[in-house]
Amino acid sequence: MQHLNIAPDNHVKVLGGQGWVGLIDHLGTETTIVNAARVSFGRLKEKMDYRDITLLEYLIENKHTSPLEHVVFTFSVHCPLFVRGQWHRHRTWSFNEISRRYTEVDLEFYTPPSIRAQSENNRQASVANSTLDRPELKQKISDHNMKSLALYEELLAAGVCREQARGVLPQNMMVTFWGTVDLNNLLHFLDLRDSEHAQWEIREYAAAIKKLIKPIIPNVAKYFESKGQIW
Numbered sequence: 698m699q700h701l702n703i704a705p706d707n708h709v710k711v712l713g714g715q716g717w718v719g720l721i722d723h724l725g726t727e728t729t730i731v732n733a734a735r736v737s738f739g740r741l742k743e744k745m746d747y748r749d750i751t752l753l754e755y756l757i758e759n760k761h762t763s764p765l766e767h768v769v770f771t772f773s774v775h776c777p778l779f780v781r782g783q784w785h786r787h788r789t790w791s792f793n794e795i796s797r798r799y800t801e802v803d804l805e806f807y808t809p810p811s812i813r814a815q816s817e818n819n820r821q822a823s824v825a826n827s828t829l830d831r832p833e834l835k836q837k838i839s840d841h842n843m844k845s846l847a848l849y850e851e852l853l854a855a856g857v858c859r860e861q862a863r864g865v866l867p868q869n870m871m872v873t874f875w876g877t878v879d880l881n882n883l884l885h886f887l888d889l890r891d892s893e894h895a896q897w898e899i900r901e902y903a904a905a906i907k908k909l910i911k912p913i914i915p916n917v918a919k920y921f922e923s924k925g926q927i928w
């Protein structure tokens with residue numbers, strides 16, 4: 698049996714190798730989308746032709762989105778707690794996660810590969826800053842992660858239950874969850890999270906998801922590339 702904290706075969710590493718997102722499974726293809734759009738005519742096709750690609754583009758362009766909902770993806774995500782918090786705001790996903798009420802093994806913590814400064818004109822944004830990106834600050838973050846872990850282990854050793862002891866673990870704790878979403882809502886997620894408005898860390902995951910799904914939906918990816926997006 699494979700442990701959930703191990704990346705599946707088809708995965709992309711992010712956050713300087715500390716996190717990853719993997720494609721566990723998917724249902725449907727671009728042919729499913731055009732077939733769903735044509736259900737009203739009672740005709741099914743097995744292969745896409747150029748007219749289907751035009752139809753696919755028309756559906757996206759005109760926000761005729763329900764045919765896209767027939768394609769579904771399941772991802773396995775290994776990310777810091779604060780990224781998981783942002784991800785869970787997307788109510789159209791279904792989630793399951795390792796519970797720290799059940800296990801205290803395999804605890805890992807994120808240390809940012811580079812440290813950014815607070816943006817001066819946007820309260821929720823950050824900016825690259827070479828003078829701030831110093832090894833000793835990263836070391837302090839890493840040390841703090843380890844101190845939290847030591848306290849957690851001390852509490853467990855004293856007999857404190859896992860569900861209370863976990864309260865001392867920091868936002869940098871890595872968690873692993875499965876997330877399932879249909880293509881329409883995934884495109885919405887990618888639009889919001891692979892954006893310059895999104896935090897760098899979650900943006901890494903969104904960009905990685907694009908790489909994972911591009912071979913399954915190449916013409917959808919081409920459509921967005923034609924609009925100037927990077928896939």
Ligand SMILES: Cc1cc2nc3c(=O)[nH]c(=O)nc-3n(C[C@H](O)[C@H](O)[C@H](O)COP(=O)(O)OP(=O)(O)OC[C@H]3O[C@@H](n4cnc5c(N)ncnc54)[C@H](O)[C@@H]3O)c2cc1C
Pocket residue numbers: 786787788789790821882885889890894895896
């Ligand atoms: C850059 C950025 C900054 C953010 N900053 C903050 C912040 O400071 N504070 C904060 O609290 N949140 C913040 N958020 C989270 C944001 O408000 C959304 O909760 C999150 O992006 C999920 O978007 P969504 O609701 O469209 O997605 P989903 O929940 O996946 O929903 C997809 C779509 O389904 C429809 N839908 C889903 N549920 C409902 C419903 N109950 N009723 C009606 N329609 C529904 C909507 O059309 C929605 O757009 C931020 C998000 C981003 C991308």
